[in-house]
Structures are given as structure tokens and as C-alpha cells.
Amino acid sequence: MSDVYIIGVDMIQFGRFPERNVANIGAEAALLALDDAGLSIQDMQALYCGNLGQANAMVGQRILQEIGQTGVPVVNCANACATGATAFREAWMSIKADVNDLVLAVGVEQMGKGLLGGGGGGKGIPKEGLLGSATMPAVFAEAGMEHARKYGTTFEQFAKVSVKNHHHSTMNPKAMYQIETPLDTVMNAEMISYPNTKLMCSVNVDGSAAAVLASEKKTKELGLMDRAVRVRASVLTSDPWQERDLVMPDVNTCTRNAAKQAYEMAGVGPEDIDLVELHDCFATAEILHYENLGLCKDGEAGRMIDEGATALGGKVPVNCSGGLLSKGHPLGATGIANIFEVSTHLRGNAGARQVDGAKIGLTHVIGLGSACAIHILEKAA
Amino acid sequence: MSDVYIIGVDMIQFGRFPERNVANIGAEAALLALDDAGLSIQDMQALYCGNLGQANAMVGQRILQEIGQTGVPVVNCANACATGATAFREAWMSIKADVNDLVLAVGVEQMGKGLLGGGGGGKGIPKEGLLGSATMPAVFAEAGMEHARKYGTTFEQFAKVSVKNHHHSTMNPKAMYQIETPLDTVMNAEMISYPNTKLMCSVNVDGSAAAVLASEKKTKELGLMDRAVRVRASVLTSDPWQERDLVMPDVNTCTRNAAKQAYEMAGVGPEDIDLVELHDCFATAEILHYENLGLCKDGEAGRMIDEGATALGGKVPVNCSGGLLSKGHPLGATGIANIFEVSTHLRGNAGARQVDGAKIGLTHVIGLGSACAIHILEKAA
Amino acid sequence: MAKETKTGKPLPAVPFLKLPEDGEPYLEGHKCKACGAVYLGERSVCAKCSARDQIEPTRLSDKGKLYAYSIVHRSFPGIEVPYVSAIVDLDGGGTVKGNLINVAADPAEIPFDMPVEVVYKDALGRKDKDGNSYVSYFFQPAG
């Protein structure tokens, strides 16, 4: 079966746009991606839209109402933090199925404020702070502490992830924040849930990102192979049963399963990956995923961050965009935004943060509940 | 490319289950469909879930948590009243793409009570009853009156749709209501929005339906071809721009576009269709769709209902299940429930309401905003 | 909105209803110069032809014809019924939905293509949470 290519991809600068609506924010990225491909919405045969906050509000169709109501099939997907990547993958699937040649995938989110998770509802009395914490910073803190119990990972090592990603963001004009945060600043920031301080939590922002996908035939026909990015693997998993599931969301197993399948599908290994955008929703999470994605052996993630192997210029730069910690994390947009980041490097357009000679990159998102998506992308020409 | 088959399909009896949760209701249909195929959730390679009310709440994954947390990819889709059909179609797509062999599609909904639409929110003052009505009965009444203006369709003709569908439901043990409603009962029921009386509005119910889809190779391998139903066409459309769009949702054009594409994909015409499950969300809507689906020429829908051509025993029986008007309309489940109905006839298992010798059937749903899905199904062996 | 509250002047029920300081109320459309599509409300890209930055405001006519309608007998709590929910094609372009008033709530009395005119009045006494009054538009048989 022939390959699928990304021929246009872009994102808006993440920020806060309370006066706009979600379709309008999504439409902006859609137009940017179409412009990047030199195509019009009138050329698209389908739209796959990822949005979480208004998942039942026909956001995809409303994006078409903003930019061109062409009558094509629209699918709205929701999959926690893997929402955008799921929409992208379904778009990819529709080309693999030979149903479409040219498809637009959009991820968009307009976020509320404050802590995610733990809201409760339900009957009886509120459980937050009574039966532990269900807030996201605490949940990912506990996941980090599981790593600490196994391998002695330290607060300082977790904090270094934020230092690195914030540093990367200073080279990314599309990041929400572009501010250096030295180690002592990160470690002395307000403690939210030990070991995650405020600067080790991803940023709630509004945002959108979009990609134009094309079949091999159409990519050639349009003469766009020189700027195309080949989708070498597209994998989605949920979490298989684990004994602590009910009280401790497992972000590891579904990531490991997805990584294994993705490397197999792409016919490459972790050693072939030139850069990674992974789901650093909290600093603790990034450490786990070094091992989950096979970037190092189990137990070596702490050393990896200590040695700068995942910083720009290191062995395998991770989250050159600034990551969710600094670029921001608009849930439904995140999956496509990291596809934008990796594609931009593969095309050699990443400016100051360019990973030299990047040929193959990997994107990873994971949403609790659970959905993990991994894409392996390669420069086409 | 080889065909895709439905090898298991079922639904729960629609009703009201306020004490259950949406995942639990969906799980019940999933198990029924798996049992129908003689397979286990452990055999499934992916789950596509359609749910509207909790579209961002990982309903698909929660269904797996109820019946078997296998780690397979789960995609949650939302597309108004085409939600279930969209999930089914994405499942179909994943087999067409040769990514999967065996996939489960589940549609489920736990509804609130009362009128849909027109809720408002927004700034300033409520608009309902000030700038006309945005309630669904009124919107579909207006769509019916557009037909009346063109062809002189009468209140009585619209009412006859309900008489027919309620009659059909008396033969369907899975319908929410199974009650005969003579013409005078329908016409004298409380007027909701002229010309739709209370008995001409679909029933808000909870419900779920599920289907197991398989590749041709897998269907043969499992020896299930004798009970399989071939998916001859799977089409999704949104509404192309129309001049009255902003104030009058157009359910016709997207249905006509979808029907044209579906007949083309299946290589059949309306004259080949033995039965139809179409989106009778209101009695007025069914009349429009006779013409939209090409079951008769434009302007002949009124005569068609008068002559009983769409009643069981007529030329092309429509909504043998009782339709949304009597079986009930759990939004996310509806699309797969009508695939169940048509499949059941194709397999010759529809009991008292069986359409004799049914070989090819068509299912249709349309959600405002808009998404229209059509599937053409055929007995495999 | 705080500013308007202070003036005490009624506000428009929808943004496309304009209440000029020195003139009669009117409905405003937005028209695509490229393809002629008419919208209610501002926008930058045309949903019909996808042209960008071609949309201009245009004053819609106060005359039109009844295209379709429903007589609403059940609505949300507190809303007076029956009323006629009407879709009107305005002369010269633009389709608008609103209440059709000064007719009997009887289909026999409401012929399709009936000429109607747009009238502007208080929004049925509805006020927002700040106590502001609103002006809305209505249709009535053309006199």
C-alpha cells in the first residue's frame, strides 16, 4: 500500500483568546495549513477535527462554515490529550483506505482556567483531598514517584526537564511562553504536587494546529514531494488492564505498546530517531517517556536528562518546541501541533531551534482514560 | 479492494435507564453484538465508539473497562444524530485501510428529558419565541412546510408517517413503544409545532447498539459468510452552502449528495433497495427523505405515503423497526441501531416485521450542523 | 455592555439588528463581493466561495416574502404560545428567521409567499441580567 504524506502543516501561536469561539480558532490554523500546501479548502475531500471541550458541538462543520462549506465528510473525534493525534490518524486512515486523496485534519481547543481533574461531581461528598488527589499535577506526580521508587530519580532530575523545555521555547515564536527558567527558579517555584512545581506543569492555553494529508499519487501530481513529510507509522493504543489501574492511571504500558508497534510499522528503531516531541504534560511525565519510547534503557532516564542527551544539540533532542510545559497544551490541538514541530524540523525550517540534519522524528501524546498516539515522520525527498 | 462485512450486530431494547451510566449501557450492546458473532472482546483489534452526550468522556475506553481492557485503539466520534453511523464508518474505514481485520463499533446514548435545541445560552436575552423557534420540532416543521409549499403536502400526509411507523413498532420487541396509533389519534395529539404533533416527534430514550465488522478474509476464515452482511456503500457528507442555511437547516442537500454517492459506490439504484431505515426524527422529515433518497420522484412523497408504498408489504418498506418515532432515538446509538434493523431483515430474522426476500437495504441518518451518513447493505451469501 | 447600561437606551436583540442614533432601525447583512452570498453577522472568509476579506456590510430590505413557517404550540417554560416561527426571504437578498405577528395562528390564514414587512419593537419585555431592555425585529403582513 502506498504512503501518506503531510503536504501542509501549521499552528497558530498558542495563547488565550476568550473573546473568540472554538471554530474560529480552528479555522485560523486550517487556513495556515492550506496556505502552507498552496491549496484551498475547496480542494479537501474530508475534514477530521479534534476538539475536546466542545466535542459534541460539531466543531469540524463549524470550521467549514468559517472557511468554506463544501459538503465534504466531517468527523469529530475526541480522545483526551490524544484528540488531535486521533483526528490526524483517522485522516491518514481514510487515505490508506483509498477513500480520500486530500484530507484536512484540525486540532483545536479553547481551555478553561485552573486545575484539571478531580472536579468530582458524583454523589455524596467531594472526594478531593479526602481520598488523595485526582488533580492532574498529583496524578502525574505519583507516576513520577513510581519511577523514583524504582530508579531513585530525584526532584532535581524532574526539574531539569522544565529547564530544558523552557530553554527550547525561547527559540520558538509560536510558544505561549518564551522565557528561560534556571534550575533554581524551577525548583523554587510554588510546589503544586511534589515533585511537580508550578513551572513543571503544562500551560493551559487556547490553540489550534492543522495538517493537510495527501496520498502518494496526489502528492506527486501536485509536485509537492520536495516539501512533503512521509507518515512512516501511525499508531493508537488504549491501556491494557493493570493491577493498579483503578487508582493510578498507567501512562507507561500504552506508550510502550504504541512505541513497539510504531517502530515495527516504520521499520526503524529508537536509534534512528533524530528528534522527539513527547507528552510532557508534567515534567515528571517526560522522564518516564524516555524509557517508554526506548530512547534509553529502563532506569537511565535520569542520567539522560543529567547529561543533556535530550536537549537541543544532544543525542536525541526532545521537545524542541518548548513542549507542553512552555509552548502550552491546548488539549485537542496538541497532537497536531507536535506533528507540526517535527515536520518543521524535517523540512529544515525550524530556525534557531533546528535539529541539524533531522531525517526522522517521532511524536507522542497520551491522554488519560486512556489513549496514546505515536507517529513516526520522515522527510520525503 | 476487498469488501467489509458485518458479522455480528445487535441492540438493547431502547428505554430509560437513569440509574446506569453510559459506558455500562454501551457495554451491554457490545456484548450482544460479540455474542451474535460468536466472538469475544479479546478478538477485537479496535473499538470505534459513537456517543454525543458525553463525547469528551472517553466512553469507548470505559466500555472496554466494563468488558475487557485489551489495549486496542479506541476512537470516540461525535457527529450529532450521525454519531453512531460515523463510528461505524470509521470502523469500516480502518478495515478498508487494511489496518484492522476485526473491529467493534458501538453507538450509545443516555438522553436528558424534554425539548432538544433552542436552549440558547449566549449573551443578552433568550431568543426562543422571540426570533422564531430553534426547537427541533419547529425546525423540522419548517422543513416540512417547505415541502408543503412546493408540493402541497398536507398535515394528514405527514401524520400518516407516524401511523405507519407506530404500526411497524408493534412487531418490534426492541422498540421503546409498541402501540398502534390510528390517524385521528396522531392528528389529535397535542400539537407541538404545526404540523408536528406530539406523536409525530421522535422519542427521547436511552439506548445502545453495536456491530462487529470484519474483512472479507477474516469473515471467510471464521466461517461466518453465511450470516454476514456486506457493506456495499458507506458515505458521509456535510451540508454544502445554501442561501437559507443560517436560519433554516437544510436536511435535503446533504442527504441527496450522500444518496448519490452511496448508489454510485454500491453500483445499485433506488429501485434495487428492498427496505430503508431512514431518519424520521419527526414525521415531516420522513416525507422529505423519500425524495432525497430517490425512493420516488420529487413531489411524489405525499402520494407514496397515501398509497402505503413505504409500509410493510409495500413497494419499499421504510422504518420497519418503528423508526425513531416509536422505537426511540438515542442519538449516538441510532445510526448503528438502524444498521442492526436492516441487517436483521437481510438475514431473515426480523420475525413478524420481516420484509420478504430482502436482499439489499439502506440506512440513513442526518444530524443538524450537519452530518448525513448512508450505508447500503447486502446479504452476503 | 456597562456603558450602554448607563445610557439606559435599549440594546439590539441580535448584532445584525442596527439601531442608528439618527435614523430608523434596520437589519444588516454581510455580502461577499466575490459570489454575492449574504450573511447575518461579520466574517472574514466566505462560506460559499472561500474568498478572503471580500465581505462587506449591506443594509437589508424591510420587505420580503414568507418562505416557510411553523406554528409553535409548545416551547420552553415561560414562553407565550402559540406563536408563528417564520422564515422570510427579504427582497434583494438575505433570509431571516423571526416571529410573524398580527396573523391568526392558523395555517389557513398564513399563505406561503405572503408579502411581509419587518417591524422593530421592544423584545417582548425581555431584559438581561443587568436590567437592560432590548429591541427586536418582527414580521407582519405587509400593510
Add this chain to the structure above:
Amino acid sequence: MAKETKTGKPLPAVPFLKLPEDGEPYLEGHKCKACGAVYLGERSVCAKCSARDQIEPTRLSDKGKLYAYSIVHRSFPGIEVPYVSAIVDLDGGGTVKGNLINVAADPAEIPFDMPVEVVYKDALGRKDKDGNSYVSYFFQPAG
């Protein structure tokens, strides 16, 4: 709930906390006879092995070991911080999450695998909208 309200007895904070009339409180698991998986709460199908109707209630141990935790310094308004959110593996099976009490909120004082015991007390004074009191479970270092 109305009945319990009348008796004035405290209610369990979660359904898997049992408060027998004539005995000590305990945590109840549900165990799959087919594969041994342990759940908190009733269910008919096993999420691990998909066996149907093989799940039976089982009394969980009041002893266990600290698996992982976080010290929570920021929570929702009105919730007292810091507190220790702890994940505990109970002896004999079952993993439960709850507050770890009677320890300093300092990572140096909270070793992994620390033996803990489950204790039952009033749910930090929280009441539902009907004024009912609740009993909850907590972990503390095993004495």
C-alpha cells in the same frame, strides 16, 4: 439515601467502604474467580480476562505497603493543604488510593514500601447537602 438520613448514622464515603451493623469497618474488593483481578466496586464482567459473572466480593486487608505518593500543596478552594495522596498495595491484593496521615509532609519522611494500616474516621467533617456525616478511610504508618 432518605432512610439513612433518618437514622442519623454516618454513611460510607465510597461504596467499597463497608460499615457493618455489628463489626468493624472494612474495605471490600471484588475479585474475579477466573483470573484473580481485584476491583473496587461491583461489576459483572472482568476487565482483565472478560469472564462474565465470575466476580465475588472479598474483604480486603487493613494492612499494606506504600507504593507511591505525592505531597499535594495546591488543591481546590477550601481543601486543606498540604496532604499526602498515597497509593497503597494492600496485603493479599487490591490497590487503594487515599490520604496518608500522621506523617510529616516531607519526602524524606515518607519512604517507599513503608508499612501502613487502614484506619476509619469521620470524613474530615464533610457533609452532603442533606447534612449527613460520612466515614472515610485513611492510611497511617503501621504502629
